[in-house]
Amino acid sequence: MLINFETGKSVQEVRQALEEKAKAKGFGVMSVHEVSNILKNKGVPIDYECVIVEVCSPKHASQVLSKNAFISTAMPCRIAIFQKEGKTVVSTMAPTQMLEMFQEPDLKPMAEEVERLMKEIMEESL
Template sequence: MIYKIITDTPIQTVKDEMMAHAKEAGFGVLGTYEFQKILQSKGMDLNQEITGYELCSPKAAQDVMNELPEMSVFLPCRISVYEENGKTVLSTVNINDVMPTIDASQDFKEHMNSVYTKFVSIMKSWN
């Protein structure tokens, strides 16, 4: 259900370059969430830095919501960035695990696979 990429690229480099890498793949960054800071502002502790990114390809979002409005729960696409065992981890929902459970045409599923492949290319761009 979760797709993860592990890279030796320092976390700060990934964070600094996320917008440019997303743009190269046809996505924009809609929002960024520094979860540690957010929780600290609420009086809670998070023992590690985790940053969430909301990314969007407007055309892909339009296609998804016109075909299957219920898929909007997966939008915008998200990537989380954090450290694990001294490495930088990028993770997201593996939409390929979700698609077989969706009642949609094969053409739509293939189109979503193509969009997901572009999305994953963002994550792989630091390897």
């Protein structure tokens, strides 16, 4: 399941706000991928702007990784920001849905908390 929001702001405006809001909520910005620029430089451009911001909450990461190292394959949380039909879309995969793959039901409350925080970060960036 995807969590999606739309805004009239530019991709870069949302990116900047998202990075600030993530840090304010205790998440670190692990990496930013300027996907459209990377593809253009490789000679295979796309016709819209796309940026992926990877964020991680050290507190939550430590707890889930202590329980199951395989969860690292779904980390850090990735938030895509891209243009679609004249709007900027902010999208991520729901942590609660991703957790189901790992069969760790006792981690569900933590996934719910991370999902709530991710939604707040995204909404406050619009």
